[in-house]
Amino acid sequence: MFEARLIQGSILKKILDAIKDLVTDASWDCSPNGMSLQAMDTSHVSLVSVSLNSDGFDKYRCDRNLTLGMNLISLSKIIKCAANDDTIIIKAGDGGDKITLLFEAQNESEVAEYEIKLMNLDSEYLGIPDTTYNVTIKMPSNKFQRICRDLSQIGDAVTISCAKDGVRFGAAGDLGSGSIRLAQTATSDKPEDSVTISMQEALCQSFALKYLNHFAKATPLSAQVTLSMSPDVPLGEPLLFNVCVVEYNISDNDDENPSTIGFIRYYLAPKIDDTDES
Amino acid sequence: MFEARLIQGSILKKILDAIKDLVTDASWDCSPNGMSLQAMDTSHVSLVSVSLNSDGFDKYRCDRNLTLGMNLISLSKIIKCAANDDTIIIKAGDGGDKITLLFEAQNESEVAEYEIKLMNLDSEYLGIPDTTYNVTIKMPSNKFQRICRDLSQIGDAVTISCAKDGVRFGAAGDLGSGSIRLAQTATSDKPEDSVTISMQEALCQSFALKYLNHFAKATPLSAQVTLSMSPDVPLGEPLLFNVCVVEYNISDNDDENPSTIGFIRYYLAPKIDDTDES
């Protein structure tokens, strides 16, 4: 028996918006600690990881571990049937082949019930690197989204150059080139708008904007985004251990005392400057 | 060395929106007096002229005359990367093959820098007629845009009939016909909404709505538009000397004391009632 209740159902809508264009099928792993999902994107280039703590739910019960494989496009369609202010309840029986979603309106006079068929998905093991990142950039998520969108006009890849006092996002293409420089903000600035850089050594890496634009769809989840990177490791090291992590906290925003109930992390390998690729 | 600084960068965004669908490539002529651009539209039917006075900029320096040929679609893409409240700085070196655009955010902690490659464009001489127009109609620009859009539903051409007390815009087509009559407003009305007619003799001419709809994209630049025309000259006279001019002033709107910093003018020959054309 599994049951999870989230008063602020709009959080689930935002999570689905943030991953459904990247991953079509995935399994939610449910344990007494919470629900989580890991999956490669369709082109097997990036990796998405969602984690929701059990104590972030308004009610959470998980008698034994479950793996709920499903089509995320279908889940997204169903979740869109909930109003933004609905309470969402996810239910699953042990060993069942479906989950039930309940959408309760605030006045409780209306309840919608949807069922989604589950799928048996090959549970590919996803080795998420347990790396310590030397460079961490925390910045307004809408600014990050805007920068990625703007630079997509210029080229396919963004080059991120980071120093202690600021970070530069650059791109180049047929029509010219562009770059945006952000200075680290004073600590007195309000937290939402702050740009915070934490680093041991300078860094310069390139990433495919196509994926970053997909990641940036998580912007409604959090006012700030955290980019974590490490300078290039020596050639020959496996690429998976040298990635960029784009992380958004999932918070209960409507509450008077907002609390983080989980996170969504995207992992992307840097684009190697290889003249072979067009 | 050329440098022009415009605090209200949104003006440049509006100018590009007003011309990019009509002209793909064009040269900006920069002189100590200001920047200007003249170009025929892609189908060589209409003519666009943009002029920005040097004293309309917040800083302007032009050591020697420059011709900056560029793709306006590319320029428009880059300009879209500026926020509406950014300050835009245009820089060009003498004889360089690129210009630099700087977008400064209001808080100055963010600076974007874009470079656009320049092109060598054939500088076709554009004989802009130095005509005195006998009929001038000044009216709200949004009303003109709406009339052109509405009449496009009816037919391909608008017939403008003007008398001292008012003007009529008419069109006819397969599904029927339509016409809008505007009376000259009392002088007491507020300037933005006023309709002002100045003329020596009555006039009736037709114009292709396709082009007028393109011209009307300059509507965000100015609350009023001026249509200038002359009655038909005798047959046999060259058509270029008998055109309609659609003019929008370019103003610094946000300022407490708004000032005109330039204009955008569109020239279009009347559509001759010729049964040969379909």
Place this chain on the structure above:
DNA sequence: CGGTACGTAC
């Protein structure tokens, strides 16, 4: 200026 909504293009 940010968010939502609509319309268009893929």
Place this chain on the structure above:
DNA sequence: GTACGTACCG
């Protein structure tokens, strides 16, 4: 049907 860009509204 989905995703993007544009337009309007708050």
